Structure formats: C-alpha cells, structure tokens
Amino acid sequence: MVESxxxxxxxxxxxxxxxxADVLRQLQAxxxxxxxxxxxxVFQQEDTVTTCYxxxxxxxxxxxxxxxxxxxxxxxxxxxxVVGYAALxxxxxxxxxVTAVDDSHLIGMPAAVLREAMTRHAAIxxxxxxxxxxxxxxxxxxxxxxxxxxxxxRIAHTLLRLAQQAGxxxxxxxxxxxxxxxxxxxxMTGTTLHxxxxxxxxxxxxxxxxxxxxxxxxxxxxxxxxxxxxx
Amino acid sequence: MVESxxxxxxxxxxxxxxxxADVLRQLQAxxxxxxxxxxxxVFQQEDTVTTCYxxxxxxxxxxxxxxxxxxxxxxxxxxxxVVGYAALxxxxxxxxxVTAVDDSHLIGMPAAVLREAMTRHAAIxxxxxxxxxxxxxxxxxxxxxxxxxxxxxRIAHTLLRLAQQAGxxxxxxxxxxxxxxxxxxxxMTGTTLHxxxxxxxxxxxxxxxxxxxxxxxxxxxxxxxxxxxxx
DNA sequence: CACGGTCTTTGCGCCAACGCAAATAACCAG
DNA sequence: CTGGTTATTTGCGTTGGCGCAAAGACCGTG
Numbered sequence: 165m166v167e168s169x170x171x172x173x174x175x176x177x178x179x180x181x182x183x184x185a186d187v188l189r190q191l192q193a194x195x196x197x198x199x200x201x202x203x204x205x206v207f208q209q210e211d212t213v214t215t216c217y218x219x220x221x222x223x224x225x226x227x228x229x230x231x232x233x234x235x236x237x238x239x240x241x242x243x244x245x246v247v248g249y250a251a252l253x254x255x256x257x258x259x260x261x262v263t264a265v266d267d268s269h270l271i272g273m274p275a276a277v278l279r280e281a282m283t284r285h286a287a288i289x290x291x292x293x294x295x296x297x298x299x300x301x302x303x304x305x306x307x308x309x310x311x312x313x314x315x316x317x318r319i320a321h322t323l324l325r326l327a328q329q330a331g332x333x334x335x336x337x338x339x340x341x342x343x344x345x346x347x348x349x350x351x352m353t354g355t356t357l358h359x360x361x362x363x364x365x366x367x368x369x370x371x372x373x374x375x376x377x378x379x380x381x382x383x384x385x386x387x388x389x390x391x392x393x394x395x
Numbered sequence: 396m397v398e399s400x401x402x403x404x405x406x407x408x409x410x411x412x413x414x415x416a417d418v419l420r421q422l423q424a425x426x427x428x429x430x431x432x433x434x435x436x437v438f439q440q441e442d443t444v445t446t447c448y449x450x451x452x453x454x455x456x457x458x459x460x461x462x463x464x465x466x467x468x469x470x471x472x473x474x475x476x477v478v479g480y481a482a483l484x485x486x487x488x489x490x491x492x493v494t495a496v497d498d499s500h501l502i503g504m505p506a507a508v509l510r511e512a513m514t515r516h517a518a519i520x521x522x523x524x525x526x527x528x529x530x531x532x533x534x535x536x537x538x539x540x541x542x543x544x545x546x547x548x549r550i551a552h553t554l555l556r557l558a559q560q561a562g563x564x565x566x567x568x569x570x571x572x573x574x575x576x577x578x579x580x581x582x583m584t585g586t587t588l589h590x591x592x593x594x595x596x597x598x599x600x601x602x603x604x605x606x607x608x609x610x611x612x613x614x615x616x617x618x619x620x621x622x623x624x625x626x
Numbered sequence: 627c628a629c630g631g632t633c634t635t636t637g638c639g640c641c642a643a644c645g646c647a648a649a650t651a652a653c654c655a656g
Numbered sequence: 657c658t659g660g661t662t663a664t665t666t667g668c669g670t671t672g673g674c675g676c677a678a679a680g681a682c683c684g685t686g
Binding site for chain 4: 358361365376
C-alpha cells in the first residue's frame, strides 16, 4: 500500500512536525480532504469549533469583524498552516472567519480527535504552543506598528511581509502570489482603500511597485524597505 | 512536612492547572522565589530566555519597543499568569520586556526544566497552548480595536478591560488596583499622553471617572460602557 | 518645609488621513 | 461585443488628534 501524500504534508506542517509516522497514520484514519474555491468560506466568526484543518495547497484569509461590519485581516494562511487554531486551545467557537482567496485544498480532522492526540502525544501539544507563540509574536509586532507608525510605512511593511511569506520572483520583481486588493491592504494596515490607493499610486510613479487589479509586484524591494525603515 | 504554599499557587496557575501534585512537587525542586520591587525589570526585550516565572503576588507590565524608543504596552500580568511565555514556545529570546509596576513575588524555574516537563506531561503543554491562544485572541481584539475605533472609545475599552482584570470595588467606584499613568494608557491605546489627559478630563467633568496621579477610579462603569459602545 | 523630580493639564497651530463623490478602468458572463 | 459588476483612481473639504510649549499639581526626601 502506497503512503498517502497527505501524510507527507502533515509531517511537514507546523503542527505535526517531528511526530512519528505511525501516529500520523492513525490521525489520517479520521482525516479527510476538502476543497474550497476562491471566495468560499471555511467557517464564520463565532461558528462552533468542530474541525481543524491543515492547508495542503492554496491561500486563505483570516478576518475579524465588528457587529457593524467593520473588518480587519488578521493574517493569511498558506501550505502547512493550521486553519482553526481554536481547536488547539480548547476554544468553543472560532474567534475569526476564514475565507479562501485562491482555490485551496485542506486536510481536515475532527477537533475532538486532535485534542485527544494532543493529550497522548505531547509533541503535538508542544508544536501547537510553538505555533501559537509565533502568531502571538507576529501580532505583537503588528500592534506596535499600528500604534506607532504612519500609514505609508505600515503599508510598506505589510507588503514586504506578504512578499516574504507569499512572494514569487518574476521578471518584473517580486509578485505577491495571490489576489490582493486595495481594500485588503487597507484592512491589514488599519486605513482606508483610498489612502492605500493614493500611496500605491505614489510608489508606482517612483517605479517602486507595479500594480494592477488585485495584483501587486514589488519592482524595487530595496526602495520599499527604505520607505518602511526611514522616511 | 508541610506542603509549600508555592505548590498551591502553581496548582491554581493557568499553566499548571490540573497537573498532578507530585509532578508539581518535582518541578518545585528546581523552582525558587524572587521578589521584584515596583519599577524593577524582570527582563529586557531580546534577553536570552533562561527562566520562566509564574506570578505569586503583584502586577507586571509587558512592553515592546522600537529601536528609536517608541514603546507600547502589550499587557499587564497578575497572580497566576506566566511571565516569559517564550520559554513555552522554545523561543531563544524574549520578544518583550517585563517590569514590575507593584512590588511582586515571582516563582521561577529554569526554562529547560519546564520544556522537559512539557514533553513528559502533555497536560502542561496543553495548558501552554490554551493560554497562548487566549493571549492571541486578546491581541486580535485589540488590533481590531486599534484599527477601527477612535481614540476615545479605545481608552474607554481599555479602562473597562483593566477594571475587569484588576478592578477593586471602593466607595467611589471601581478602582484600577495598580499605578496607571496617562502615559501608560497612551501606550496601551496607541495615542499620546496629551490626548489621554484631555479625554480623562472630559470624563472627569461628566462625573464618569475620578482620577489622580497614576490612579483611576471608574465612578460610573455604565456611562463608560456607553462611551465605549456607541459614541 | 522647601526642593527637585515626576505627572498632569491646557492652549494653540497644523497636517495626515478620512469621508464623500464621481470618473475611469478592468473583468466576466452571456 | 455588450452590459453589468467590481476595483481603482483622484479631487476636495474637513477634522481628529498630534506636536510643541509652558504652567501647574503632586510626591518623596533630606
């Protein structure tokens, strides 16, 4: 019997790294694959936690909304990332919503099974703590940025971070490898799409970036870094 | 032999809740108490992680600074809270600085011992994941608040949150039970001490709060909630 | 009880960024 | 190719909150 490719993906994921193959095989018995088309929702904010996913392929967006419809983007998720971290912490409901921004394949498993596996195999629980700590640290950084930096710098930093985690080298420069609108950038930086548009237009004029409809290519990463760091 | 009071504190802490007493006794063999006077620093940002603490008594402040001295307050820690979460995630350095704002007693233990205990007792690792998840969720909320709400509301929300976690009922109202300056509130809400001062003055005039030098009493929590929720 | 240090208050001018509005521009479905 | 939908750009007036500056209040200490 051929080893399932899913085992391979899990073995490389942030949550199951270093976990023995036989444990993964057991987990895989209750796991399943699920596809989400771009734009489809994986779960809504406040949904009850039933399933935990690991991204096989694709890209998803985590958002958090207020009652009156205001929304911010918490982070983007890509291959190997956990979708629905609440399952790791024993949370009852999802604190944010997750939507696919590209066609995506997720490997899902029941939250109860995962919780049980964590009690049995400390390595998984330790990985969970590590990945949550990583996300927490990222958020601390963004909070500080939002509190202390001006809009232009925030946008610059955000683009550089996105390039780092989902950049693709092309002839023109580093392209953000998923659809990213002005509105999206606004929701990541705590500003409005108008201000983002004006800022990007400015950079476009200086040849720093090359952008279009839901598309951003960083032509001169060095220049963008300069904007982000000083002046 | 009398059971040490530290065991009791640990058993009730967010990290060691539900962990068998004999495991705690083992951990306590390498643990020690340390006092910090108000104003003293437990560790600096970027310090190497060597020790993990649990707060026995007191109150501490976690901050994050930029190179140019800008700083924000990430959170306050009180009895039962973990100080130096990086030890739980395998981090090499502390991502933030911790300072005592009141005289405090901490129970410390070597990070390596704690890490080892996590691998041996999944319950500790699971608690670690839970508490990190809680902090992450709190930060998501603050990020959204900072990104979408105006200063006055942010300050109102912040005060209400502080009252929740460290409020003390008095004749005049709910008092924040540790020294809290205008500057501190500014660093929690992403604004300046001037704006905080003006805002508090306004509320003071309306009888909503009663504040002084590094001291805030919420006289009318209901009115403050109203400010926080709707205009 | 006077002094120095730390907090807090308040006035004033200014500007980054918002909010509104309206004109493109790009994409999609049929 | 055409009409409809979704994204982007840009202009213009407004303003919340910053930055600077100076005065006043409070506190611990010698």
